[in-house]
Amino acid sequence: MGRAPFPPTPGTPATGPTPTAAAPQGVMPGQRPSAVHAPRDDRRTLVVGRGISVQGSVQDAERLVVEGTVESSMINAKELSVAPGGLFRGGVEVEDAEIAGTVDGTLTVRGSLTVAATGRLLGKATCKRLRVEDGGQITGQLEMLSEAAKDSTSPSPKAD
Numbered sequence: 088m089g090r091a092p093f094p095p096t097p098g099t100p101a102t103g104p105t106p107t108a109a110a111p112q113g114v115m116p117g118q119r120p121s122a123v124h125a126p127r128d129d130r131r132t133l134v135v136g137r138g139i140s141v142q143g144s145v146q147d148a149e150r151l152v153v154e155g156t157v158e159s160s161m162i163n164a165k166e167l168s169v170a171p172g173g174l175f176r177g178g179v180e181v182e183d184a185e186i187a188g189t190v191d192g193t194l195t196v197r198g199s200l201t202v203a204a205t206g207r208l209l210g211k212a213t214c215k216r217l218r219v220e221d222g223g224q225i226t227g228q229l230e231m232l233s234e235a236a237k238d239s240t241s242p243s244p245k246a247d
Contacts, residue, residue, distance in 0.1 A: 130165070137172065151179075153188065167194075171205045184214075186223075197232070 132150040135141050139155035150166045151157070153173040161178040169175050173188030180195040186206035193211045194200070200214035204222035212225065215232040219225065 135173075151181075169206070171203075 130149040131147060132152060133145060133148040134152040135155045135157050137154045140158070141156070142158045144159055145151065145157075145162045145164070148162075148164050150168070151162065151164045152168045152170065153175050154170040156174045157176070159175075159177040159179070161180070163180050165182045167175070167179055167181045167184040167186075169184075169186045169188040169190055171187045174191070175189070176191045178193040178195075179190075180197075182196070183198045183200075184190075184194065184196045185201045185203065186208055187203035188205070189207045189209065190212075191209040194208065194213070196212070196214035198214075199216040199218070200212065202208055202217075202219045202223035202225060204220040206220075206223045208223075208225045209227055211228045211230075213230045213232055217229075217231065
């Protein structure tokens with residue numbers, strides 16, 4: 088209750104030091120230029136920040152970044168990134184994953200799985216390529232995918 092819920096709107100006096108140089112073209116006073124000129128990532132990204140917990144389903148996210156806690160029965164995305172201190176509990180199917188926090192559940196990676204030095208993978212994991220940095224932990228079941236395995240597990244057509 089000690090601060091306003093919204094930043095001051097343009098044209099209202101701001102509290103704090105007055106900048107000595109004019110803001111670059113296209114940058115509002117008080118706005119960081121790096122935020123304006125940063126390369127734009129067009130992927131639909133969901134970031135669950137530190138100290139935030141999310142339960143339920145996530146749909147239409149291409150990239151899931153977990154810095155807090157996510158609990159879900161099944162998520163489909165292109166990329167999963169679990170930051171140090173982050174926790175993903177449940178099931179997820181992705182193209183690529185980088186685990187620097189903890190994943191507890193079922194993880195299916197159709198491409199590359201990287202477990203960083205601070206990463207912990209608990210449960211069942213299936214991946215095509217695996218890289219585990221020194222200190223990374225995998226506890227549970229690990230299955231490596233191959234093109235031949237994909238073809239042999241697909242159901243055969245029924246004869247009429």
